[in-house]
Structures are given as C-alpha cells and as structure tokens.
Amino acid sequence: MDLQALKARVQRVHVDGLARTKDDIVISTVKDVFTAQDFQSVILKIHEVRARLSKLGCFKEVGVFIDTYQGPDALDEGIEVTFEVRELNLLGAKINTSVGNNEGTVSTGGLLKNIFGRGEELSCEYSHGTKKSSSFFTTFTKPFHNEASTVLSSSIYQQGSEAPWSGYRELDRGILFTLAFNSAPQVQQKLVLDGVWRYLSCLSRSTAFAVREQAGHSLKSALRHELSIDKRDDVVFPTDGVALNVKNELAGLGGDIGFLKNEVDMQVNLPLPKEMVIQGSLLAGHLLPLRNNKTHCITDRFTLGGPTNVRGFEMCGIGPHSDGCALGAEMYWAAGLHIYSPLPLLHRGGSISDKFRLHAFVNTGNVGDFVLTNNYRENLRVLVREMRLSYGAGLAMSLGGFARVELNYCIPLMFQRGDRPSHGLQFGVSTTFL
Template identity: 55%
Template sequence: MGTVHAKDQQKPPVVEDQRENLGINGPGDDDVCSGKTGQHKFVSLDGLQARVDKIHIDGLVRTKDDIVVETVRDLFKAKDFQEVIVGAHAIRGKLEALGCFRNIGIFIDTSSGPGATPNGLEVTFHVRELKRIIGGVNSLIGNNEGSLVVGMKMPNLFGRGEKLQTEYSYGSKRTTGFNVSLSKPLRGKMNSVFTSTIFQVGSEWPWSGYKQIERGLLFDVAFTSAPKVKHNLQWEAAWRDLSTLTRSAAFQVREQAGPSLKSSLRHILSVDRRDAPIFPTTGALFQLTTEFAGLGGNVGFFKNEMLLQGNFPLTSDMVIQGAIQAGLLKRLTNDKVVSMCDEFFLGGPLNLRGFETRGVGPHSDGCALGADAYWAGAVHVYTPLPFRPGKGSFGDLFRTHCFFNAGNIGNFNFTDDYQHNLKILGTDLRMAYGIGLALRLGHMARVELNYCIPVSFKRGDRPAPGIQFGIGLQFL
C-alpha cells in the first residue's frame, strides 16, 4: 500500500512506500462517508472546518507511488469538509483517467494517531488494479459501417499508466484494419498523453471506383489547454496504394492508381461544451482540423476542415440544433501531388441527407472524384417519441426529428473578393428536407432512419429520395 502523509500543508507531502494491508474497512465504490469506521453521521457541511492530514491508497501492486502521489496531493489544499468531499471525487476521476485502476472507492474518517489535528481527516482510496492482459471481441460502429474488432491490451504496463494495445478489425464493407499502439501519460496539469501507432488499413470505396491499402506510423500528443478544450498534435507517415475496383472505373480514377507517400503534420482542436455527445439539449461543439502534407514523400497540400454545432432548448423536451461543416484544400505549387483519398466528398446519411454516399459533386462515368472545397449545413428539431412510450427507460433512447440540410462542393476559383467567394459557394446549392427517427447507441453512436425529399440538385448528382438509413459516430 502507498501512504501519503502531510505534516504541514505548506510543505510537499512525504511518501512512505508501505505495501502492508492497513485493514481499513470502507463502504462501496460510490460511497463517501464521514465519521468513525463503520458509522454514518449526517452533518451540515456549511462552515464545517476540516483539513486533510493523511491520504491512504489501498490496493497498489504494480502502480508506482510517485504517479499516485502527484495525482492526489491537491487534496491537501482543502479547507473545509465540503472541499474535501468535492476534491475526493475529483481525485477519483483523475485516478480513473490514469488507466491503472477500476472500482475506486472513497472512505473519509477522522484523523488519529501522531500528527493528527483537531479538524483533521484521513482519506482512503480503495483501488483495484486492472489485469495485466485484457482481451476481447466487440463491435465498432462508424462511417455507416459495422466492424468486428478483436483486440488485446496490456494496461499499466510499466506502472505509470502505460498501455500497449493491438487490434484487428473487419468491416461490413470489406474494410480491414490492424494496429499496434503504445501510449504513455505525461506528467503535468494538461493531462497529456503520448501515443505511437503502427497501422495498416484496407478500404474499398465503390462510389468512387477504387480501393486502397494504407500502411504507416502515427505519433500523437493529446492534451487539454482549458476545461473541455482538447488538442491533438500528430505526425503521420503513410504509404498508400490505390487501385481500381473494376475495369469500368473512370479514367481519372485509373490515372491516380499506384503508390503514394505522405508525410504530414496535423493539429486537431476540439471544444465540446455540450451536455451530452448524443442528443444534447444545450451547449456547443467546435472542431478544427488543420493538416500540412509535404515534409517528405510525393504528396503535398494544406488542408482545413471545420465543424460547428449549437443546441438550443425550445421547451423541456424539444431541442433545435444547428450545424455547419466546411473544408478547404490548397495544393502546393511544387512537384507534389494530391490523391483522391485526400479530397473532400459530400453526400450520404451522415452529412448531406437525401443524397447517396459521395453522391454530390464532380463525377465521371459514375465515379465520385472529390473536390478541393465544400460546405454543408443542417437544422434539426428533436422531440421525444409521440405519446412518450417507454418514458424513463427504453423510450428515452429514441428521438424524432425534422431536418433541412443544404450544401455545395466543387473545385472553386476563389479570389481576394470575399463577396465573390460567398456568391460562388451559394451557387448550385443542393438541398433536402425530411423527417426521421433516431436511436442512441450507448454514449457515442446513433442510428437514423429518415424519409428524405431532395428539392435541389445538379446534373450528375445522385439524389436518394425516400427511406435512408445511417449509422455512425457523428452526424451533421
């Protein structure tokens, strides 16, 4: 067991590495109790003076003491009992984020023994470390596709939250993937995590007439600069081999067949202040992805993609949601090339409903070619099911929604005249509206079944009037 003692709150805590069992009995995982062991005292927390004399971590085996001490030491700053309660729950969240433990319980008792103060408390965290090797088979949902995933991971590999993980996936649309990654939390107040990944991904895109195998290496540093503000700094080196699916593929597709090598830097900014990732009732989401390719290899471009979503409650059970996403790719002027897999595509149940997947924009011989710029926007009104069947249980997983979405995509010739650029983006709009049913799957994915009515499209587009099904992690 690791025990943390604070002789003086003005001095840093002293660590004593004691692995014996102290025999402290506490309540269940989610209980916070005050009073002597085995007793519950209900007291008013207003103005109740308290300080933390000692912190005990019960259950350490492989985890190193230094990382635990750094995680819990902020609890010594508490000045009253309410701050102790709130701080203890915050510390439990930080311990869970280390990726070392499960079933973390908290027990608060009055301080006793040498060094005890009149208002002193002892806080004990009962932890249970994760197994050395964890494996399993599960399903993954994304991009309107379901995948079977077989994986194995070794959490807390070296005792400081490191994790080695390997996965193999096979998708319903013949997408295959294999990766091996090693992640390590970095010390500091920014909750930084460094991850290195070796990967191979094979995918087929029948809407564009090509398939691709991608092998590469990815380094990622994730950190937070403010509450709910997350950054990812990435470097990726990938070798891609693009080939045609059929002999009838368009000439522009066959022309790009062959290998390419991309080396790129990427920054992903995410600010998520919604109250829930699926069916939020209030709050906003902002994501900005910036990528520069051309540091090596034969692929070169500068690419930006943005997503903005806002949610506004109209009544206690009715929410209006507005969202817009856009992307712009600028090709480098040297001898670098841009592959089809780097272009933007538009259309399908995950973004521009009422059109087939990749059904909007430049096409040739039935193959979607992609473009350098696009934008799409949508307005939704979400309500519970009529007459509220299953209220408080299964019925709360469903929402009905009316929607209107519009967008445009193309290789536009932008100038320094912003009014001219806006006029270009507003020309040849594609629009559709409809009504549908949405189902929440856990807290990350959802399913939509919509009846769509396209009202504006261009020659060469592929509208999809009628019933449209979508499943994925993120919808427009």
C-alpha cells in the same frame, strides 16, 4: 449539522494494494487531501482524489476508509485516510463494436496495461468492417497526469478500405504520433504527425479511367492540428450548447503528396418549448495543392452526399463524376437545419423516449474545384451557384450513447447533371451527422 464548523485535518494517508504502480504519481495525486481544514472540505477532497486515482489508468477499483488518527502526534481533529486499490491486470483482451460513415465495425485485440507503473498501455487491435474495410493497429500510449491531461501516443498501422462510389480500393501502411491535451475546460487540441505509404487499386474493370490513372503507390507525410470545443449537454441528442471542430493539415514534409487542407465542423443547438430542439450545422473544407513537385490523389479530395451529410443523395452522389465514379473536389460546404421532437404518446423522461427522436430537416451544400478571388460577393455567388437542396423527415435512435441510427424519407429538391439523387427512404448510421 454544519460540516464546515467541524474542525478536521488529515494527518496520515495510506494507499494499500500497490504493486506495479509507482509511488510518485500516487503521492502527487493524494497530497491535496492535506490542505483541507474542516470536515466538509475533507470529504470533498477525498472524493476528488478518489476520482483522480480512478483516472490514472492504473486501478480497476478504488475504495476509501476514514478513521481518527491515533499516532503519537495526533491532534484532536486528526483524521487518517486509507485508499484501498486494486491494480489493473497486466494482460488484458478486448472486443467491441463501433459505427461510422454508414458502416459497422467489429474490433478485437490484446493489451498490456500499466506497463511501467504510470498508466502506460500497449495495445494490438484488429478490426473488420461491414464494407470490407479492415485495419491493424499497434499503439503505445503514455499519459502525463498533468492539469492539461496530456497524452502522447504512437501507432504502427495497416488499414484497408473500399470506396465503391469511386471504384477504388485503398491500402495504407504507416506510423502515427499524436500529442493530445486540454487547453481549457471542454477544449481539446491534438498535434498529429502521420507518415503513410498508400496503395490505390481499382475495384473492377468498370472503374473510370479518371480513377485508374491515379492508381498506384504514393507516400504522404503530414502534420495536422485539431481543435475540438464541445459544450453540448449530450453527444447524440443535445438540447443546448455548441460544438466546433477545426482541422488544419499540411502534407508535403516528405514523399510525393503535398497540400494544405482546412476543415471546419460547427453545430449550434437551441431548446424550444415542449422539449423540442432546433439545430443548425455547418461543414466546410478547402484543399490547396502544393505545386513544388508535389501532387495529391482522389483519396485526399472532398466528397459530398449520403445519409450522414446531405441527405437525399446516394453516398458521395454530389459533385464531379466520371463513368459513375465520384471524383471528389478541392472545396465543399454543407449546411443543415433540424427540428427534433420527442416521440408522442410516450412518458417523458423514460428510457425509451430518451433513445428516440422525430426530426424534420433541410440540407444544402455544394462541392467543386471553385476558383475564388478577392471579390467576396463574387466568391459567394460561385459557392452557391448550382448548390444542392433536399428536405425530409424521419426517426433517429441513439445507439450506445455515442452514435445514432436514422431512417428518413428524403426529397431532393435541387440537384445537377451527374448527381445521384435518392428520393425516398434512406438509412444511415454514424457518430457524426450533418
């Protein structure tokens, strides 16, 4: 049956179950169903509206019922649509786990949902990590329900972490404002204003003097812009597509910390025969200190090495060290080439085979306080001089569809004096890998 040949028009829409949710956002969400002129477009519009209602952050269930319209002004093709909704409970609780930077974290907290009837949320969350990191966030989120999916959020937070590879402990207390929006399909941008008071202390008596002299209090006020483009077909094991992340941060609006930092993260995936995939990745960053009575410290600098970037080295085991402590640097780059393959002897497309991949890799990179000039050839020689190189193979597993676990056998081939290579098995877990 040709549904486009069946004339149909929506003459009335009911939304049952509203309590706290405001009428204006509901009306603006459902009004598109009145533009349909045939039965097929009516069904499609209803499906779109139901999806948008579910994304408002106001309802936990949305049901749809369609009937003929029986009012006094009814047309022969008149239809009445009823959306039955169940609003979110005002008070909620959450507990979840996450992974990142080779660390697992457990989070718990409470939240108020749909506070003012337009999908607003207030949450308080405490998290504790396996590496003695902890944080507390109180965040208010306000969605604007426009075509750009704009979301404004503000947070008051306290975050503590340890960096045993550098011998210091960091405690941050600050306030954060974030404006996120989609400028195009699969393209998200963020504007972040961050003001944070930081306190660095030494982990032990063996902490290097070069780290000790940076201990103490500092005040950082920064404006950051983030651009994210993700056209991959999967986050963990993509078979095709490109991803690009660019961050630009200006610190020095207030306080004693001042620098301009630029970072880029790019990944390209190409399918090969027999469900194999070749992947190329590039990471790079540059920090330019601001000299007008501003400074920066070790926590602002770049480090390199470990199971999540240049494999075959200990965590932050590449680059400048002092008495065994990684000092970081103002510039770095890293590149990786991978070939992924499904597990052999398993049914293709099965639940187990989808979660595992074999991979072989080559990683390279460099980090240091490089001095660049207008001579591009000389700059290239500076960047690749004393670069590090490793290769290996291993097994990767998808974890929850957003992170992955890797067990690799790594062979560092090129390294420099002061580096900490790690020949043999290496275990990593994170949401991002080189």
